[in-house]
Amino acid sequence: MTDVLERIAAYKREDVAARKAARSQDAIEALALAASAPRGFRDALDRKVEETGRPALIAEIKKASPSKGLIRADFDPPALARAYEAGGAACLSVLTDGPSFQGDDAFLAQARAAVSLPCLRKDFLVDPWQVAESRALGADCILIILAMVDDALAAELLAEAERFGMDALIETHDEIEMARACALGGDLVGVNNRSLRTFEVDLETTERLSMLSPVKALLVAESGIFTPEDVQRVSAAHAQAVLVGESLMRQADVEAATRSLLAA
Ligand SMILES: O=C(O)c1ccccc1NCC(=O)[C@H](O)[C@H](O)COP(=O)(O)O
Numbered sequence: 001m002t003d004v005l006e007r008i009a010a011y012k013r014e015d016v017a018a019r020k021a022a023r024s025q026d027a028i029e030a031l032a033l034a035a036s037a038p039r040g041f042r043d044a045l046d047r048k049v050e051e052t053g054r055p056a057l058i059a060e061i062k063k064a065s066p067s068k069g070l071i072r073a074d075f076d077p078p079a080l081a082r083a084y085e086a087g088g089a090a091c092l093s094v095l096t097d098g099p100s101f102q103g104d105d106a107f108l109a110q111a112r113a114a115v116s117l118p119c120l121r122k123d124f125l126v127d128p129w130q131v132a133e134s135r136a137l138g139a140d141c142i143l144i145i146l147a148m149v150d151d152a153l154a155a156e157l158l159a160e161a162e163r164f165g166m167d168a169l170i171e172t173h174d175e176i177e178m179a180r181a182c183a184l185g186g187d188l189v190g191v192n193n194r195s196l197r198t199f200e201v202d203l204e205t206t207e208r209l210s211m212l213s214p215v216k217a218l219l220v221a222e223s224g225i226f227t228p229e230d231v232q233r234v235s236a237a238h239a240q241a242v243l244v245g246e247s248l249m250r251q252a253d254v255e256a257a258t259r260s261l262l263a264a
Pocket of ligand 1: 060062065066067068192223225245
């Protein structure tokens with residue numbers, strides 16, 4: 001039986017093939033180079049940690065997910081981006097995948113235009129062409145999910161991100177992926193507390209893997225963070241940033257909820 005990650009990878013490959021047929025590498029590179037300059041994503045996280053002495057927040061704009069269905073019906077990316085910025089987020093993560101997350105490429109540009117925060121394009125990269133596309137859409141950072149790509153493709157995605165002046169968040173979920181992240185040499189490493197195959201969420205994943213992360217990398221704890229105590233817990237395990245979606249997306253007052261989450 002295929003799991004959700006395999007299903008997503010399969011439709012992404014088809015989608016990318018169609019997008020590449022419509023826009024050559026040269027055409028997408030021209031758009032990437034014409035996009036407004038990248039905002040330093042890792043630098044913004046470093047600055048926030050320095051300024052507050054607490055983990056920095058990557059706040060996610062997420063309408064729906066495969067594990068939870070519809071999360072927020074009243075969905076306005078620019079308003080959500082402004083609420084996150086006012087509440088103290090360091091960076092944004094914007095889901096652009098349509099079939100599984102009800103995302104849209106346009107959400108990224110809309111959210112980014114509303115704030116001065118750097119933005120991660122949260123999507124599933126299976127082809128280096130998507131890095132130039134992400135930059136063309138305005139992304140400051142891409143996501144490399146090691147569960148979805150082999151080492152050669154991960155290295156290509158990372159090199160493309162560097163070529164376009166972007167950051168790359170390298171996502172891991174187990175010891176083998178963390179060893180692969182160390183070998184890749186990126187400086188922004190995430191531990192996803194959610195298994196993207198079973199949807200099981202456990203903050204112990206961050207606790208287990210954090211000591212294995214590359215020394216020079218900033219460590220991001222991703223998924224399943226609902227309370228200030230959860231932030232404290234992953235901070236005690238040396239996470240310097242948290243990536244939070246659902247718990248903030250479900251609040252009526254997103255700005256106040258963001259501030260409360262960071263108040264610990
Ligand atoms: O969220 C899901 O159900 C999901 C399923 C399959 C692949 C990826 C998935 N989520 C992507 C993420 O990593 C999360 O959106 C992100 O870490 C925020 O998580 P949360 O705070 O738990 O919404």
